[in-house]
Amino acid sequence: MRTAREYNFDGLVGPSHNYAGLSFGNVASFSNVRSASNPRQAALQGLAKMRALSARGFAQAVMPPQARPNLRLLRRIGFSGTDADVLAKAMREAPVILACAYSAAPMWTANAATVSPSSDTQDGRVHFTPANLNNKLHRSEEYVQATRTLRAVFGDSSRFVVHDALPPVPAFGDEGAANHTRFAAAHGAAGVEFFVYGRAEFDPSVPFPRKYPARQTLEASQAVARLHGLDPARTVFASQNPDVIDQGVFHNDVIAVGNGNVLFYHEQAFADEAGTLDALRAALDSVGSELLPVRVAGGQVPVADAVASYLFNSQLLSKPDGRMALVVPHECRENDAVARYLAGMVAAGGPINELLEFDLRQSMRNGGGPACLRLRVVLTEEEAAAMHGNVIMTEALHAQLSGWVEKHYRDRIEPKDLADPQLALECTTALEELERILGLPGLYDLS
């Protein structure tokens, strides 16, 4: 077995972080629509988490934000003139589409791509498929920059493959790693890849939600597994429980998280709980490991509390002693049922014996918790050394990026500010400097 580490690539919050209520089915996004945001605080909160986890010895990296506003989108739908004209007209005639062009959503890098480490793939390379996120207009063009960013950092084609995103149509709705988990005895060991889908385009027998959209399809999950050259014996597909999607669980990572041989999940997460666990057990058995389910019952934590606190949108991190730490947002302490559950879990002597808690309120208000904010990339030492750019979090990079945020970011954005041409200029200036800090020239197409 090769030794490898799990790098968590956290999304750096961009300079125009805002709340636009764009995600139908995501309760937090909808309830904070059009409230004022604080981009500076949002970015510093994210950086504080990255710094703390890096200081604890976890492999931590940063994923740059995407360029905003997306003027190409606005011009393609008929807004013309100078950039300032385009913004003013869009604000007048289509303010929601202007908000889409300014969406903060690329910060949730769990949705950037699905990643398979080299120990799982047929050709022994690390495979990435950028997610097309085609269920929501404001996320549907993220794959363009996500592909560009991943190809910039993982450009060594002898070790990495960054595929094109799947065709951007409903049949291939793909939300990336938010609906994907990997289990393995150790990060460098052969693993089991677990894909959870919300509906199937071509199989009417698969249950689907009635109220909110199912964003991930079975067909998309299967396509990603095929592209990555995964071994079918070590790949499990499971149907998400449509009832929980209708209660605000828009991604599987809002109701389950896995790491190592542990699956921490709510009893209502899957359409067929027993069948899903059996399939995972059999697959893990084939790699000489044993599934360790940590099941939370509805009587302990109702689904509504899981959604409000983001208990399961936590990071489950392996510590050197073999135990795991759970990275949770403050909201978990503020919810009585969840706080009680967590205190009991840590005291019980199970696999998860530590809580690391962070203030991520600026992200949480848009429906993004600790797990949404990071993309997991398992890399051997050689693969890590082959990455391009200055993206590994260190004290020095943290200081540099915090200074950059203080210099360029506003501390308040209201919906009306999206029409301010000055904001667009500030975003461009900030990203030009970021390319230099991260040592990734040409990362953005800022023309």
Ligand SMILES: N=C(N)NCCC[C@H](NC(=O)CCC(=O)O)C(=O)O
């Ligand atoms: N669960 C994971 N992995 N990611 C969370 C993504 C939150 C994101 N919110 C938004 O896109 C809200 C943007 C706004 O309303 O301004 C979404 O719904 O896609």
